[in-house]
Amino acid sequence: MLFHTWTFALFFLVFYPVYLSVRRTSLGIPWLLVSSYCFYGWWNPLYLLLILYSTWIDFWVVGRMDQSPRRRLWLTVSLVNNLGILVSFKYATFLTNNLNLALQTLGIPYEVPEPDVLLPVGISFFTFQSMSYTIDYYRGHVARETSFLRFATFVSIFPQLVAGPIERAKHLLPQFNRLESIPWxxxxxxxxxxxxxxxxxxxxxxxxxxxxxxxxxxxxxxxxxxxxxxxxxxxxxxxxxxxxxxxxxxxxxxxxxxxxxxxxxxxxxxxxxxxxxxxxxxxxxxxxxxxxxxxxxxxxxxxxxxxxxxxxxxxxxxxxxxxxxxxxxxxxxxxxxxxxxxxxxxxxxxxxxxxxxxxxxxxxxxxxxxxxxxxxxxxxxxxxxxxxxxxxxxxxxxxxxxxxxxxxxxxxxxxxxxxxxxxxxxxxxxxxxxxxxxxxxxxxxxxxxxxxxxxxxxxx
Amino acid sequence: MTELQPQPHSEAKANSVSSADFHGANTQRLSGRGWGIALLVMVLMWTLVPKLYTPNLNLEHARQFRIPFSLSEDYSIYRSYAEQTDAAAGENIINCVMLGDSVVWGEYVAKTDTWSAELTRIWNASKSENDPAQPSIQIWNFGLNGAHPTALRGLIRHHGKWDSRTALILHFNPLWITSPERDLSTFKPAPFNHPALAPQFRDRPKVYKENFGERLRVAIGQRAGFLLWAQGMRIRHLNGYDWGGWVMENPDALPWDPEFVKKTDEMWRDQGIREGVEAVSWEDQGIPRQSLEWVALEESYQWSQFLKLLDELQDQERRTLVILGPLNPWIMKEADLQQYNKILDQVEITLTEKSISCWRPDSIASELYADTSHPLAKGYTQLAEQALSSETWKNWITARIP
Incomplete structure (x- = not known):
């Protein structure tokens, strides 16, 4: 869903009045999250599985970091996971093509099959945003977010989900904790x-x-x-x-x-x-x-x-x-x-x-x-x-x-x-x-x- | 990459965005009051500018007007035309509009020789001779190139803003059911004429596979007058492009250059008429007869849309006459001709059951058809003369007389 389309205008027209009325209630964050997932899933509902997975892993890793002395290990898990997602979806074809070119140059008669993967929109942005949370938590720059809903909303809030700005947890997450009324x-x-x-x-x-x-x-x-x-x-x-x-x-x-x-x-x-x-x-x-x-x-x-x-x-x-x-x-x-x-x-x-x-x-x-x-x-x-x-x-x-x-x-x-x-x-x-x-x-x-x-x- | 240096711009700091910092490059901040004024100005412009800058079609002077071919997709002109016909009709004149595709528009003839022009001329000449007390009629040519029954329905729904006294003559061209493709009833996506006039959501043609966003845009564009008007302006003055596209086509020019003003003027002349077709019978041309893939009426999408259009017109209590055909029988094989007649019989029965007036002219001479469905100028004259002698036609027209 692109911002400059009527589809988005319709989406926002439905989303915004409801949001304004439930924002300061317990439904505010869930409504924002559901709407953000609708916004993202509009491209391809399968993308939602990936963003949910990426979000959940980082949320879980920070939870483990909180309870375990082996914080570096858990940070590594998060980094490997996020970078692994990026490499798998974004760079797999590029790497395979170059590998095949190298094999061909060396005269090796083998061709690695090209992976048939779809590049999810905005993957570089949400993985970086999510990853920054685990790194900042590891460094002690940000407190642990205990609500999965709030964390998932931080990763997926629709205005900046697909092309940034890449927000830091210490800047955006606290804003979900104090949902005040919105002045004109x-x-x-x-x-x-x-x-x-x-x-x-x-x-x-x-x-x-x-x-x-x-x-x-x-x-x-x-x-x-x-x-x-x-x-x-x-x-x-x-x-x-x-x-x-x-x-x-x-x-x-x-x-x-x-x-x-x-x-x-x-x-x-x-x-x-x-x-x-x-x-x-x-x-x-x-x-x-x-x-x-x-x-x-x-x-x-x-x-x-x-x-x-x-x-x-x-x-x-x-x-x-x-x-x-x-x-x-x-x-x-x-x-x-x-x-x-x-x-x-x-x-x-x-x-x-x-x-x-x-x-x-x-x-x-x-x-x-x-x-x-x-x-x-x-x-x-x-x-x-x-x-x-x-x-x-x-x-x-x-x-x-x-x-x-x-x-x-x-x-x-x-x-x-x-x-x-x-x-x-x-x-x-x-x-x-x-x-x-x-x-x-x-x-x-x-x-x-x-x-x-x-x-x-x-x-x- | 950025280094560990004090950042010179407060905007570059990620944290704590104050209101003063909020506006980035090239933004114009408006207060709530400012927005109120801006929106008021915009609403005034959206309302007034389209009213003030509407093409004057000069219908009082040129009673045989038709939408120029190059403006066929400028539906704002169609809307203006509909609004201006009522005013142009004048006193003691029966005002009718004739709607259909290029058969009504007059694909091969000048605008003074079209079906509606001939009907008007012959009827008025005859009544002056036989009964001068009768009112004259004015039949306006609302033919639109490529307007199949589905498009016709959209055209009338969205842009047919006639006075309630204006009567409608609808032409049903059986050509649109001579194949599943023309009937828009195949599942295979295919381009078709006037998609903007087709239903965009419920009841849309099977061939219409445009994405939701595009269909939503079209649906809004057809309903919001100020958007339709702006689109029409772009068609007329920017050759259908937006500003960027137009300047790419004309890198050194401005739209108010005399050359482009001239181009716009040219658009208003009759364009798209196929010339040079001679009146030679189909037998003499040696063109073999063809087989057609008739779509059964019960399964026809176009027919179902046409029926819905008629229902809508009945709901509006709009006086309507439907003209059926005639297709060129000289190109059909015997079996197809039988099928054609059977279908028209069925259509006639359905319309009669619905108490809708319909008139089924006889086919005209072979040499008067330019192709499958379009008559030449003499063909329109013959059709108009047939109408004059038709009881259905006369009854329908004279029923307008108080």
Whole structure:
């Protein structure tokens, strides 16, 4: 069930009034859980078995940890289970294909049968969320949740179930313990953010996708201008798509009385790659920081060790995104780029001497170059695109780039810049806010037809 | 990846999201009062804009109007057309609308030569000659390309907003029961005309396998006038695309460029007429007779939908006349012709039992059929002349006269 469909509207129309009336009773959590399972099961009821299993194991493991001195063993059980689920469902085909390729290269006449598994939507998100609870409990950062219903709701609460933000138990779980009444201001806040997210997805991401798809489907048919513009468009498409989803998720949760973490903060205004990762998919970045980078040693060791930890974390982040070499390459690109630019970014000359505009452009170009791996259909396509962009251009043929898309990107960039500038008070004027909201709703009404394109991050 | 550094943005902190921190990138926060005003503005726009910006079909001047082929799926035009016909009919005129598929629309003829145009012309000419005191009639062409009986039912239910005095002439084209595919009664999913006019939930065609979300969207779109209007605008001005799709098609243009305004104007002209078909008999063309896979009336989905439509019209006490056929008999094998006549007999009996007026014209000359069911211009004239001499027809029309 996608947020920008009438099916979801109908679901929410049934769910929300009942939720508001039972929220502060003993039926509040069960209703939320049942609704979340309906939401998730709408894709495929079989998914429910997996999420129930994953939830139950982590709930049970923490219970065992609580009573047993062998806490590390139980933590290992949870990690193996969660990572095992991920590997089985997400990476099995990728691993099998590569194994078969290796066997073929070695001349061994055997082929491992390809597993026929369905990739459950949002598996990477809910396993990470569930896993963070057991790790945090092991570390003593969070108290044990004694109610299975509350824990299951924490894992599966529908606004953020399939694409985050990946919530930590210490942030979200306590919110289930104090279900207070929801003031109008929260509902208004939530609705504002929801509409903004809806606009980002339906009006911006889906429109840009048309140009990106037209170029990336057959990159060999295009020359540098089209390839560059399509890559820039993809950078904004994925931002609109994912931050749009996050806004809708946070808006809905807000209307339901919960606060979810911010996931994006003007990432294309970042002045360094480190800054970019503090602004892009923040809940995942901080997850990897807390559960991978820091356990590896973080920046406490030598410079080489720090760089190694950083690079490894980024590489794992790439693999987390998808079971393909292009995602590994995307992670590796960021790892190398971060290692190469970290020293420069922390230098006084870069910080104070280079104009912010230049730094932002530099980071944007780097990020765009990395997105090529992320979006390309295959390794070969990615290479075609890189070659097309960097090869000497013989013909600057018309890229048939819609100027309206360029205007849209500049408009949003300008809006973000304004939000971070001293002129931001203009955006807070009631008349500006009201007219912007009316303009968004009018645009959605007039110019956006039926388009149920799924979110990019659902595949992860 | 993020390092252990103080985070410069308060928004990046996972914990304790205050109201000030809550709004992420590019969000516009509205208070409850702000939302009240915004929604009021939107409701006003949803209500007023479609009323203010409705295409004027100029029916007072062009009495032989029909929905242009390229706008066949713009049902908002159909709705406007229905609303404007009552006003355009004028005093002392019997106002009728003729509904059906492309046989009524006039697939091979100009809009002045269609069945409804000929009926209007011949009846009015005859009454001026024989009985000038009788009121004139105005039969509006509400034919819609590809409108099978199921679509016709949806069209009338959702968009047929006529005055209660307006009478309906429904054409039942037996073509729609000449195969299970046309009857929409096969289980194999298949595309068909006007799915948006078919029932989306209960009673939907077996071939219609669209997912729940899509069907829900269609059902809401057909009922919410402001959504239907916006969809119509996109069909007329953005070539059926949303904004993104349109700018992809026209990367350097804006919709108000004169070239596109001209394109929109062109949509209103008759498009989709099949031209160049000459009046040659089917025997002379040497086309062999065909076998048809008739669907029994008791099992026919299209017929069941047509009957439901008639029941609904009876419930509304809408005066209705049903015209049956005629299909082109010159393409049918003998056995099929017998089957065809048997089916029409059965239809006639059923309608008579329901006290619904029906008229079954005779087949026209072989050379006047352009294909299985569409007459050429002279064919429509012959059919209209037949009507004039038909007692059923005359009784039905004159019953309107007080």
């Amino acid at each position: 201001s929260r509902i208004a806040d939530g609705a504002s953010v929801f509409v903004t997210g809806l606009f980002k997805k339906v009006a911006c991401a889906n429109a840009l996708a048309l140009y990106v798809d037209s170029v990336y489907t057959l990159p060999e048919n295009h020359t540098a201008p089209a390839l560059i513009l399509a890559t820039v468009c993809f950078a904004w498409q994925i931002y609109f798509d994912f931050s749009g989803y996050t806004d809708m998720a946070r808006g809905l949760a807000r209307m339901m009385g919960f606060d979810l973490s911010i996931n994006f903060h003007h990432p294309y205004l970042a002045t360094g790659l480190g800054d970019f990762w503090r602004r892009w998919h923040i809940s995942l970045s901080s997850w990897f920081r807390d559960y991978v980078y820091i356990p590896l040693g973080g920046s406490r060791g030598s410079l080489v060790q720090t760089y190694w930890n950083m690079a490894l974390t980024l590489l794992i982040s790439g693999i987390w995104h998808g079971a393909a070499w292009t995602f590994v390459a995307w992670g590796a690109f960021h790892a190398v780029a971060r290692v190469l630019t970290r020293g420069m970014e922390s230098s006084r000359r870069y910080r104070d001497g280079v104009p912010a505009f230049v730094k932002r452009l530099w980071v944007f170009v780097l990020v765009c170059l990395s997105w090529i791996f992320f979006r390309a259909m295959s390794w070969e396509d990615a290479m075609v695109i890189y070659r097309g962009i960097f090869a000497p251009v013989s013909t600057w043929s018309d890229p048939e780039f819609p100027l309206a898309f360029g205007a849209l990107i500049l408009l949003v960039w300008g809006h973000q810049w304004l939000e971070e500038s001293r002129w931001k008070t203009i955006l807070k004027l009631p008349v500006v806010r009201l007219s912007t909201m009316v303009a968004l709703l009018t645009y959605l009404w007039l110019f956006c037809g039926a388009d149920e394109q799924a979110f990019i991050y659902f595949q992860f």
